[in-house]
Amino acid sequence: MIEILKPTELARAKDTGALVADILQTLKSRSAVGTNLLDIDRWAKAMIIEAGAESCYVDYEPSFGRGPFGHYICTAVNDAVLHGLPHDYTLADGDLLSLDLAVSLGGVAADSAISFVVGASEPPASVAMIRATERALSAGIAAARPGARIGDISHAIGSVLRGAGYPINIEYGGHGIGTTMHQDPHVANTGQPGRGYKLRPGLMLALEPWVMEDTAELVTDADGWTLRSATGCRTAHSEHTIAITDDGAEILTLPKQARH
Template sequence: MIEIMRDEDLPRARAAGALVGAILEAMRERTVVGTNLLEIDEWTKEMMLGAGGESCYVDYAPSFGNGPFGHYICTAVNDAVLHGLPRDYALADGDLLTLDLALSLEGVVADAAISFVVGTNSPEKQRLIDATRDALAAGIAAVRPGGRVGDISAAIGAVLRGAGFRVNTEFGGHGVGSTMHQEPSIPNDGRAHHGPRLRVGQLIAIEPWVMVDTDELVFDPDGWTLRSATGCLTAHTEHTVAVTRDGAEIMTGAPAR
């Protein structure tokens, strides 16, 4: 299913995106060495529900998960990159943390992710994070009405491969609207000028993610958390954007620092 937002619906999409962006920024600011992942989940719950938002994750139970997810935000540390199930873990100095958040506000879903280092950073970790940010910027720049999904995928893949990384296409971006996962699927690599056409009013979540030395994933015993098969570091950056007559409008805030 692909939903098309009318012009009068876009303020609700902007509000949902602004809330996602505000929560992620607040979590970044509050997270320090020693912060527990379960604290981040609880803080997210308080902010989300306090603003009238509804979680897309708590009751989420897809075929690949050991569901329902039961938490409000995904917290992935170091070699974990997707669907990180919050657990009783106190963050250590130098941990690379990814926070992924989807919520619904007034019937519209927004979805975004940020990766950052807690405490002491390193050039290797920052390079990894920057690659996903640059790929996201390239993907967003490829969005235009009448363009193809493959244009976005090709732009993302060119940046990630150009930085020396392998690209996994099992999990990627997707449409959003009144629900979290809609068509079209937006892989993180592909062929330009191929795939479904983009239409004014579509909301799409674009989410480059990468692993240092592999493109293979493994599941944790929790049935949710996806990690690099080699135990290498990972990063993930995501925005929800609207396809507009002029290109793309970012719904979920300014690009991550």
Template sequence: MIELLTPQEVERARPAGRFVGDTLQALRERIRVGTNLLEIDEWAARMIEARAAVSCYVDYAPSFGRGPFGHVICTSVNDAVLHGLPHDYALQQGDLLSLDLAVSVDGWVADAAVTFSVGGWACEGDRRMVEATERALEAAIRVARAGNRVGDLSHAVSRVLSGAGYRVNTDFGGHGVGSTMHQDPHVPNQGRPGTGPRLRPGMLLAIEPWVMADTDQLTVDDDGWTLRSRTGARAAHSEHTVAITTGDPVVLTRPSGA
């Protein structure tokens, strides 16, 4: 079922989006070469506690994982692209790090992800790949309007990613959010315009383009969670939570001042 929020409920969801966006920005600014992934998880946990918010990940135990997840943030490094389980690893110069955070504030969920290079870009290919996911995300946001369809969002994502030379995996993609983290509709990163559920005011969608440098095939770590490229190629992931309104789309998870 697709959850539709009233305009008042969308307003009440804004603090969750702001918190997620600001937390990811604060973590990004704090992370340095030598930062341990478990430190990042601890920092995020303290921020969540200070806000009296609730992590959507700690008790998360879907059928595809080996749950519960047990941490508050996903930390995916280099060839890991999704659901990276924080572990004892100190980040190195040029590591490509994706942070994915979903939190409930006052009963409303927001979900976002960023990818960046630690201590400077290791290669131009990393920068281009991250920028491709960011451009794909913005392209999807531009068509996230009432009356359009989910396939329009998916097509906008795939047009950018495929146009940049990347293969697109459709096993995992975006999704609805609201009072819970994962809801209908599924928002794949590839699709045909004019297909899928129609976008309606009050829908909250987590749109999340992700790619791997030279493949669309995944493998799963022994931890049962971390998804990596099958070839060992590096990967990137960008995500925002977007509210469908009667007018322009509203990106709830942009950091304050962005």
């Protein structure tokens, strides 16, 4: 299903996106050396409930997972990149942590992800990989406008990632979002311009460039959820929810300090 949201729904989506962004920034500020991933999950739960919102993850049970996800946020460390199931792990200096959060507020969902290095260490290769996903996300957003095609977004994202030297997995990527978290169309992280669904005002998309340092192959943990790089290399993931407007795209999941 591809959903075109009404103006009233898009107004609510802005509130949802702001909530997602602010929770992620709060969790980033609390994620220090010695923090347990289960603490991050508990903090996310408390903030979602306090805001009167609902988690998109707790009861999430897609065909590729193993039963309901059962947690409030995805926490992926180092070689984990997607669907990271929170578990009893204490963050160490230099860990690369990705936080992926989706909530629903007022009947409309928003989805965002950030990656950052924990502690005082800043491994250059990890920082470069994070920055590449952020640049790719910006390029994808710049390509999103009425009349453009999904392939234009995918091509823009893929050009940045490939130009930075990273292999690209196309099994998982961005997606439509609206009154539910995952909808059509699929937005691969590379593709051909001029192809695919034509963008229309009212369409919401979650764009999410992610890469692994030296492979495009994923493996699944024994938990049935966490996806890791097949080689054990580090990974990074950046995501925003956007709404197609009459003259471009509006980012709905900007943190407070970045909003106008």
